[in-house]
Structures are given as structure tokens and as C-alpha cells.
Amino acid sequence: xxxxxxxxxxxxxxxxxxxxxxxxxxxxxxxxxxxxxxxxxxxxxxxxxxxxxxxxxxxxxxxxxxxxxxxxxxxxxxxxxxxxxxxxxxxxxxxxxxxxxxxxxxxxxxxxxxxxxxxxxxxxxxxxxxxxxxxxxxxxxxxxxxxxxxxxxxxxx
Amino acid sequence: xxxxxxxxxxxxxxxxxxxxxxxxxxxxxxxxxxxxxxxxxxxxxxxxxxxxxxxxxxxxxxxxxxxxxxxxxxxxxxxxxxxxxxxxxxxxxxxxxxxxxxxxxx
Numbered sequence: 001x002x003x004x005x006x007x008x009x010x011x012x013x014x015x016x017x018x019x020x021x022x023x024x025x026x027x028x029x030x031x032x033x034x035x036x037x038x039x040x041x042x043x044x045x046x047x048x049x050x051x052x053x054x055x056x057x058x059x060x061x062x063x064x065x066x067x068x069x070x071x072x073x074x075x076x077x078x079x080x081x082x083x084x085x086x087x088x089x090x091x092x093x094x095x096x097x098x099x100x101x102x103x104x105x106x107x108x109x110x111x112x113x114x115x116x117x118x119x120x121x122x123x124x125x126x127x128x129x130x131x132x133x134x135x136x137x138x139x140x141x142x143x144x145x146x147x148x149x150x151x152x153x154x155x156x157x
Numbered sequence: 158x159x160x161x162x163x164x165x166x167x168x169x170x171x172x173x174x175x176x177x178x179x180x181x182x183x184x185x186x187x188x189x190x191x192x193x194x195x196x197x198x199x200x201x202x203x204x205x206x207x208x209x210x211x212x213x214x215x216x217x218x219x220x221x222x223x224x225x226x227x228x229x230x231x232x233x234x235x236x237x238x239x240x241x242x243x244x245x246x247x248x249x250x251x252x253x254x255x256x257x258x259x260x261x262x263x
Contacts, residue, residue, distance in 0.1 A: 071225040082235075095223055099189060103223035106232070111215050113174035113235035119218075120225035122187070 040094050043101035044132055047092055051140055053132060058091075058143030060131045069123040069153035078115035078133045078141070082108075088115040090134040097127040122153035159183060163244060165258045169236035173262075177208060177216075179244045180229040181254060187222035203228055205247040210260070211240035236262045 044053070061075040078088045087110045093103040103121045115133070123129075128146040135141070164178035181203065188200025206218040206228065215234045234242075239262045247253040 093223075098223045099187075100221050100223060102219075102221045104221060105219040106230075107214075107217035108232075109215070111210070111213065111235055111237075112233055114233040116233060117216075118229075118231040120227075120229050122223050122225050 037096040040096040040101040040130065043094055044092070044130070047090075047102075047105070048132060048134060048140055051138065053140040053142050055142055057141040058131050058133045060129060060143045060145040062129065062145040062147045064147060066123060066147045066149045068151050069125070069149040070151075071120045072123050072147065072149075073118065073120050074129070074145075075116065075118040076106075076131050076133075076143075077117075080115045080133075080135065082110055082113055082115055084110045085136075087112070087136050088133050089136050091115075091117060092132045092134075093119075093121065094130045094132065095121075095123065095127060096130070098122070098124045103129075123147065123149050125149050125152045159246075159254050161244070161246075161254060161256045163256050163258060165242055166260065167258075168261045168263065171236060171238075171262055173236045174233050175236055175260070176231060176233055177242065177244075178229070178231040179206070179208070179256075180227055181206075181246050182227050183246075183248070185220070185222065185224060185226045185228060189222070201249065203246050203248045206230060207245045207247075208232070208234070209243045209245075210234055211238065215242075236260060238262050 057079045059077045066072040076091055080088045088108050091106040094101050095103050104119055106117050126148045128144050131143045133141045160182040162180045166175050169175050183203050186198055186201040190198045192198055202222055203220055208216045216232045218230055220228055242258045242260055245255040
């Protein structure tokens with residue numbers, strides 16, 4: 001027997017909360033909190049100034065599809081011999097779509113031996129992450145990679 | 158007391174490049190989530206991680222709310238001489254946690 005119009009109150013409450021949660025997630029995040037690509041540019045300027053940034057040297061490994069944006073594993077590697085004369089000084093992971101564009105910033109040096117770092121990040125949606133590497137001579141290099149986020153890390157979850 | 162997991166070799170040859178992995182249990186509360194009453198849950202994150210080897214800084218990380226819960230980093234270091242490797246995390250309130258390993262180089 002089906003009684004479509006008389007769900008128990010608890011079920012209704014749950015359904016309402018779920019719907020409300022989804023609505024908040026969808027509506028609030030892309031509004032004031034969500035960063036625009038310009039914010040990412042500004043974050044990069046704040047970190048490294050107005051120096052030119054060239055493409056190359058930086059490789060960002062991301063899964064093409066991230067099922068859960070709350071924890072996405074990534075690996076950054078920079079083409080550098082990591083010697084006293086020639087090494088990576090700083091690596092910054094920048095998101096054009098998270099509420100705060102900076103995700104993580106790493107400091108390295110010749111003692112690192114290899115310019116490769118792995119970590120896990122939150123992604124508030126499908127986007128193309130940028131990784132900027134600063135060499136000891138001050139030159140800046142950028143690498144990018146995109147991932148499709150099925151379930152975004154959002155303000156609710 | 159937060160759970161800390163470290164993966165570090167115990168021995169290495171001089172000049173060898175070793176991989177170090179470090180994870181600390183922490184919610185990394187973003188400051189954007191709301192509780193069931195709709196109140197914003199305050200931000201609570203680990204902001205800094207530092208690894209020193211023979212008291213020299215080998216690797217540093219600055220974390221933001223975009224870093225996933227239980228922050229994990231894997232990085233490399235060049236083995237030079239036998240000595241301690243220290244891993245130190247500091248949260249936004251200044252509280253810190255640390256773990257120590259000894260690397261024998263021969």
C-alpha cells in the first residue's frame with residue numbers, strides 16, 4: 001500500500017535538510033566566497049610580485065576525475081638539478097576556484113635533493129590548478145592541470 | 158594527542174636521496190562549514206609544517222583551508238650524515254606537535 005502524501009515527519013525533515021543543504025552548497029559557494037581567476041592572479045602577484053612567469057619546468061599530476069573534492073591527491077615535480085647553484089626555492093599551488101586561492105606553499109632548497117612534493121587538497125569544483133615554482137635565480141615557472149570534480153568540497157561537507 | 162604517521166628510511170648511503178612522508182590527524186576545519194543550527198564552524202587549521210635534518214630546515218609547508226583534512230606531505234631530502242630528522246606541525250593558535258626519527262648514514 002502506498003501513501004505518497006503521508007510520509008513520517010522524520011523523513012520529511014531529513015529530505016528538507018538534505019535539500020536545504022544542497023541548496024546552500026550550490027548557491028552560497030559560487031557567490032561571495034568563491035574565487036575568480038582574477039583572485040588567483042592577485043594571489044600569485046602577492047606571492048611573487050610582477051615578475052614574468054614562463055610556462056614549463058613544472059609538472060602537476062592530478063587525477064583526471066576526482067570523485068571527492070575533499071581529498072584530491074596531487075604531485076608536483078619541477079625540472080631542476082637541485083644543486084647549490086640551481087634549485088627550486090618555492091612552490092605554490094593556486095586554485096582559481098576555491099574560496100582562498102592559495103592551497104599550499106612549499107619551501108625547498110638544494111638539500112631537498114629532488115624537487116618533488118605530493119599532498120592532498122580540497123577542490124571546490126572542476127578547475128585547472130596552477131602551480132608556480134620560483135627558482136633560486138628568481139625566475140618563475142608555471143604548470144597547470146585540470147581535474148573534473150564529481151563531488152565538490154563545499155561549505156557543508 | 159594527534160596521531161602522527163611518518164615514513165622515513167632508517168639508513169641511507171651518503172648523498173642518497175630519501176623520500177619522507179608525514180601525516181598528522183587534524184580536521185583542517187575550513188571556516189566555511191555550518192553546523193546543524195546554521196552557525197559557522199570556526200576555522201581551525203594547521204598552518205605550518207617544518208622538517209629539519211641535523212637542525213637545518215630541509216622542507217617547509219604553509220597550509221591553507223584548501224589543504225585536505227589530515228594534512229599529508231611527501232618530499233625528498235639528501236642524506237648527508239647520521240642525525241635526527243624532526244617533523245614539526247604548528248596550528249593557527251600556536252599549538253605544535255612534533256615527531257623525531259634518526260637517520261643513520263653509512
